[in-house]
Amino acid sequence: MTTASLLHALDELRGYLNQAASHPVPQTVTTLLDDTARRTGRLCGTGQTHLIECADEALAALVISDRRLRVLCTRIGERHLAVSPDRLPAFRKAALALGYPVT
Incomplete structure (x- = not known):
C-alpha cells in the first residue's frame, strides 16, 4: 500500500461514514482518521542498507572522520555505520586502504 492509496482510502472511509x-x-x-492521515508518510523505508559493526566507539569515530569514508556511510549509534548497497564496494576499498578490511 502506498501513502497515496492509504490517504485515498481514508478519504473514502470518511466520506462513506459521513454519508x-x-x-x-x-x-x-x-x-482517529485525522491522526492516521497526519501520521501517514512520516516514516519511509528507503530500501536496503548494510549495517557495519565497529569493534568499539573509537573505531567508529575514526571511520566517520576519514575523508574518504565519511561520504560513503552514516554513523548510527555508538558502534554502527550504515552503508547503502551501491556504496559498499567503495566503502570496503576505502576501509581496506585505512587498514580495516570489512569481513
Whole structure:
C-alpha cells in the first residue's frame, strides 16, 4: 500500500461514514482518521542498507572522520555505520586502504 492509496482510502472511509451515518460521526472516529492521515508518510523505508559493526566507539569515530569514508556511510549509534548497497564496494576499498578490511 502506498501513502497515496492509504490517504485515498481514508478519504473514502470518511466520506462513506459521513454519508451512511444517521448521526454525526463521533469525535473519536474523526480524531482517529485525522491522526492516521497526519501520521501517514512520516516514516519511509528507503530500501536496503548494510549495517557495519565497529569493534568499539573509537573505531567508529575514526571511520566517520576519514575523508574518504565519511561520504560513503552514516554513523548510527555508538558502534554502527550504515552503508547503502551501491556504496559498499567503495566503502570496503576505502576501509581496506585505512587498514580495516570489512569481513
